[in-house]
Amino acid sequence: MRRNLQILFLVAMLSPIIAPAQYFSAEADVERLLKADSAALHLTIDNYNFLWNNEFFSPIVEGYTLIGYNLQPALEYHFTPNIKAKAGVRLTKYSGLDKFTDCLPVYTVTWHTDKLAVTMGTIEGASFHRLSEPIMFRERQLTNNYENGMQIVYNTSRLFTDVWVDWQDFIFHGDNKKEQIYGGVSVGWKALATDALEVELPASFTIFHRGGQIDTDTTPMRLFYYVSGGARLTRRTSGFVSGIGASSQVIGYKDNSPTPESLYHSGWGWLSDISLMHGKSSLTVGYWLADGFIAQQGNPMYMCQSYDGATDQKHRSMLTAELNLAKEITNYFTAALTAVGYYDLKNSAFDYTYAFTFVLKPDFVLWRQK
Numbered sequence: 001m002r003r004n005l006q007i008l009f010l011v012a013m014l015s016p017i018i019a020p021a022q023y024f025s026a027e028a029d030v031e032r033l034l035k036a037d038s039a040a041l042h043l044t045i046d047n048y049n050f051l052w053n054n055e056f057f058s059p060i061v062e063g064y065t066l067i068g069y070n071l072q073p074a075l076e077y078h079f080t081p082n083i084k085a086k087a088g089v090r091l092t093k094y095s096g097l098d099k100f101t102d103c104l105p106v107y108t109v110t111w112h113t114d115k116l117a118v119t120m121g122t123i124e125g126a127s128f129h130r131l132s133e134p135i136m137f138r139e140r141q142l143t144n145n146y147e148n149g150m151q152i153v154y155n156t157s158r159l160f161t162d163v164w165v166d167w168q169d170f171i172f173h174g175d176n177k178k179e180q181i182y183g184g185v186s187v188g189w190k191a192l193a194t195d196a197l198e199v200e201l202p203a204s205f206t207i208f209h210r211g212g213q214i215d216t217d218t219t220p221m222r223l224f225y226y227v228s229g230g231a232r233l234t235r236r237t238s239g240f241v242s243g244i245g246a247s248s249q250v251i252g253y254k255d256n257s258p259t260p261e262s263l264y265h266s267g268w269g270w271l272s273d274i275s276l277m278h279g280k281s282s283l284t285v286g287y288w289l290a291d292g293f294i295a296q297q298g299n300p301m302y303m304c305q306s307y308d309g310a311t312d313q314k315h316r317s318m319l320t321a322e323l324n325l326a327k328e329i330t331n332y333f334t335a336a337l338t339a340v341g342y343y344d345l346k347n348s349a350f351d352y353t354y355a356f357t358f359v360l361k362p363d364f365v366l367w368r369q370k
Helices: 002-018 026-033
Strands: 040-055 064-080 083-094 102-112 116-123 147-155 159-169 179-193 197-211 222-236 243-255 266-278 281-291 315-330 333-344 349-360 363-368
Antiparallel strands (some): 040 349, 040 363, 064 083, 083 102, 102 116, 116 147, 197 222, 222 243, 281 315, 315 333
């Protein structure tokens, strides 16, 4: 077993030689959000086709496979250089099912400048928030990135700020269910930004709330807080390896419900990693240490309790390795191959994920007033 792990590590270290990378590009989505036009009608398409296989054997989470696509075609009209509205539909379809799993309306109104955007309606979600994997599972970008509410985004060459409220479940008077809300603030400040070296200080504060006063559901209110902060250093180099990165982040969790029902009422996690980059591709090796950590929308492999509550492991110590091979075919189409390994040091258990993804995001001008 030890020799197999050594071989795996050697292969991972050599893998960047055949590589290309971050294919869930939040930066590109910010550019599109702030893009200015006037008296013009656009057709935008957000499309992810995916095969995502999670070979999980841990008692914390069972393995499963996702294969299918999500598609969001929309018409976007730019009334002025600062005001635009978008209307469309969000479709999710899994291979092997005859019907769409989701068929949801999309409608957004945005007022923006070249740095600031205020959006109401369907907002930018999932990977756009730039939260770490223990807080926001990247798989949600494929399966559940449909968010509605309000969002304020501020972006410059040195500062990114995302403030949002995702109203996940709305209730009327007398409904027998709770309202459910997820929101927060995500900030990334580049304390140093030169051609050769970049130091970024990311931080976030998020809230998950399930409650309400006008419903008839008698289950207790739930309220969870998450706070994170850390540093990320990137050294750009010339040659085959185009960059070397290192990051470290501490995450705190608190169940602040009036009558907490979680197994762990508070917890924390520490995530650190080092990366090698080649163009858009990357190889990352990381370490996760946690005590009583739970997150509703995070990667279940990082949790200290299973989603169903049947299994728990208060102290987690895990090594991770991730290889992203991504090729940008055009400026609106990317193909990506991903492999992630998780090694539980306490239980000597190995779990892994491999995935293949097509990302298609064209923006066509259908009509412009002359």
